Amino acid sequence: MEVVVLIGRILFAILFVGSGVNHLMQVNGMAGYAQSRGVPLPKVAVVVSGIVIIIGGLSVLLGIWADLGALLLLIHVVLSAALMHTFWKETDEQARQGEMTHFMKNVGLAGAALMLFAFFAYVDDLGLTVTGPLFSLS
Structure with missing residues (x-):
């Protein structure tokens, strides 16, 4: 399982770390x-979002407060959807x-990040992580 x-x-983190580096x-x-x-402030927004998704992606990848990393990625993809991909316009x-x-x-991706957050914040023994969760849902 681990x-x-x-x-x-x-697999999940590769997308975000690569995207953040591209930013x-x-x-x-x-x-x-x-x-x-x-x-x-588009230039600032690009740099900040790049840093946030690299930190979030590495957090999930390495298992360093992976629940917080999943939350950062959740926030990023929700904001990106709402601000950048306004198909209705x-x-x-x-x-x-x-x-x-x-x-x-x-x-x-927001749904996957939310599930990851819940998974990391709920499960006590994740194994193969550097730290435990920062939040607790149990």
Whole structure:
């Protein structure tokens, strides 16, 4: 069981750590997109979101307060869905479909992050983690 959970954590975290690194390596391009979506202080938002998702991803990956890491990722994907993927505002059908796909992906990732938070905060012996949970739901 411990190895299966570890593999799941690795697969989940790869997406976020890679995305966070991309945020920091492509700040100007991503800030331009964020600005086009109406995000205030887009360059700062890109850098902060990149740092948050790297920290959250590494937290889940390494099992260092993984419950807190899952919460950080939950917050990120919910904000990203609500601010960046507003498909309901799109007039072009192709753009609407693309943004809806990204929105729904983020909703699904939010659900997975919420389940991970609950899992880490509830289960006493996770094994293969550096620390225990910061929060307790038991």
